[in-house]
Amino acid sequence: MRLRATAERNTLPMPLPVVIHWFRRDLRLTDNPALHAAAAAAVQVVPVYALSSWRGQHGWTGPIRQQFLCGSLASLAANLQAMGSRLLVRTGSADEVLEKLVVETGAQAIFFNRDYDPYGRAMEKKIQSLCDRLGIECRSFQDRVMHEPDQILTGDGNPYRVYTPYSRNWLAQEKAQPLPTVKSLGPAAAENIASEALPTLNHWGLPAAPEGVPEAGERAARARMKQLIESDILFGYKEKRDLPEGVTTSHLGADLRFGLIGIRELIARCEKTAVGATETQRTSVQTYIKELAWREFYLAILWHFPEVFEHEFNPDWRGMSWPGSQEDFAAWCQGRTGFPIVDAGIRQLLATGFMHNRVRMIVAMFLTKDLHCDWRWGESFFMQHLVDGENASNNGGWQWSAGTGADAAPYFRIQNPWTQTKRYDPEGRYIKTWVPELKNTAASALLEAPKDGRPIASGYPLPMVEHSAERDRTMALFAQHKASRR
Numbered sequence: 001m002r003l004r005a006t007a008e009r010n011t012l013p014m015p016l017p018v019v020i021h022w023f024r025r026d027l028r029l030t031d032n033p034a035l036h037a038a039a040a041a042a043v044q045v046v047p048v049y050a051l052s053s054w055r056g057q058h059g060w061t062g063p064i065r066q067q068f069l070c071g072s073l074a075s076l077a078a079n080l081q082a083m084g085s086r087l088l089v090r091t092g093s094a095d096e097v098l099e100k101l102v103v104e105t106g107a108q109a110i111f112f113n114r115d116y117d118p119y120g121r122a123m124e125k126k127i128q129s130l131c132d133r134l135g136i137e138c139r140s141f142q143d144r145v146m147h148e149p150d151q152i153l154t155g156d157g158n159p160y161r162v163y164t165p166y167s168r169n170w171l172a173q174e175k176a177q178p179l180p181t182v183k184s185l186g187p188a189a190a191e192n193i194a195s196e197a198l199p200t201l202n203h204w205g206l207p208a209a210p211e212g213v214p215e216a217g218e219r220a221a222r223a224r225m226k227q228l229i230e231s232d233i234l235f236g237y238k239e240k241r242d243l244p245e246g247v248t249t250s251h252l253g254a255d256l257r258f259g260l261i262g263i264r265e266l267i268a269r270c271e272k273t274a275v276g277a278t279e280t281q282r283t284s285v286q287t288y289i290k291e292l293a294w295r296e297f298y299l300a301i302l303w304h305f306p307e308v309f310e311h312e313f314n315p316d317w318r319g320m321s322w323p324g325s326q327e328d329f330a331a332w333c334q335g336r337t338g339f340p341i342v343d344a345g346i347r348q349l350l351a352t353g354f355m356h357n358r359v360r361m362i363v364a365m366f367l368t369k370d371l372h373c374d375w376r377w378g379e380s381f382f383m384q385h386l387v388d389g390e391n392a393s394n395n396g397g398w399q400w401s402a403g404t405g406a407d408a409a410p411y412f413r414i415q416n417p418w419t420q421t422k423r424y425d426p427e428g429r430y431i432k433t434w435v436p437e438l439k440n441t442a443a444s445a446l447l448e449a450p451k452d453g454r455p456i457a458s459g460y461p462l463p464m465v466e467h468s469a470e471r472d473r474t475m476a477l478f479a480q481h482k483a484s485r486r
């Protein structure tokens, strides 16, 4: 992989007296392009975070991810305070928050890192208009991705619709190097520039999050990145990443989601670790980096095709019927389907906000292909519970699993939950960790549907469906839809 210096180091010729850094999904001081540039451009940088103002239930987030956000903001505020600055927190739409702050501080510019989902982009347009109207500078930077959606295109300039050629192109591009930690933002905003208290879940009227939510903040994220690199997770990734029990993957999804680590630093550190490693270890590092390309692939899909939020990506399957019932969906949401691997995954999610990738695929295929529920129901449920919930990756993962997505994966690839268990959790260790009713059940009983019609453990439900019958039904539903379009 070729490496290059970060492109957007451009500083203004004369330091400006005051600029604003608008923190978004970049809640860190290290390898932060917009913050780094703001620090170089101004005598005083006023850092601000705009808090959302909804209350109660939300279809796309919940206590786990909001708790992680609160912890990350608290850590950021402490780090800023340690360098003599002060994080301002204000509730409201970012354009309104920023307009007031420009007036109060007399700032001459707003700096921020770019976002790629439709909501983020719409807000960026408003901020640009605001800056134009106020006659100040609007400076946006590439940060969240190594390569922006319009940088990785096919030979004829079109977006990729399939991952493998996209990833080949992505891997071949030069990689930007990380930026150093920002050490000073100048003096803190004056006392009369008000800030709200750091948020807690009460801000959104949300109930407490479960105890298993990972520690938030830049320091905790850096510790996870160190663990990835210094333990055997990275070198063992290729071999073990599909095994759901234990820590076989990096668990950096939420850190990337909230920008607690920079993508440049993560990739540079992986690359450095590969130097001098064995062939097998180097392949493992490459496998890991390729997974990071999946994240950018789905961000690019959402950027080029924002309609995927509403519709099946593959036009062939738009408007198809998903006749699954709300009752079946409710059993799936509680982890009470009678399929141990599915129930273990959902219960891991509810308890910790995390679910292993292999299991995400199994539970998502089960919901769509065994229970025939609309993938959008599962997509929203995941967003309410995942600590790493990310619109683009989640939508991509759900559409991939449902067979409607941006992938070569055909709709008739339907994973059998029992076979998947045999392959990836043959001793039932993952299942037993998350489904206490099955702690004393023989592993062999977790690998296939009970043949005697009796539950495999007291208090544990019978399988709610028969997999092969539902598989046939899925094939019929897809076939019917295809026929109806002729």
Ligand SMILES: Cc1cc2nc3c(=O)[nH]c(=O)nc-3n(C[C@H](O)[C@H](O)[C@H](O)COP(=O)(O)OP(=O)(O)OC[C@H]3O[C@@H](n4cnc5c(N)ncnc54)[C@H](O)[C@@H]3O)c2cc1C
Pocket (backbone or CB within 6 Å): 241, 249, 250, 251, 252, 253, 254, 256, 291, 292, 294, 295, 296, 298, 355, 356, 357, 358, 360, 361, 364, 382, 386, 388, 389, 390, 391, 393, 394, 395, 396, 397, 398, 401
């Ligand atoms: C139905 C479904 C829903 C998903 N929802 C999300 C989501 O909301 N947010 C999210 O970040 N990932 C999502 N994924 C992708 C993947 O499951 C997670 O990124 C991964 O499990 C996070 O754990 P990790 O950090 O230990 O992953 P690792 O295996 O260590 O991978 C490292 C990083 O690469 C990226 N990555 C890995 N695999 C994928 C993938 N298939 N698609 C996109 N990015 C990937 C993530 O940023 C991840 O943190 C989903 C997958 C499926 C099948």
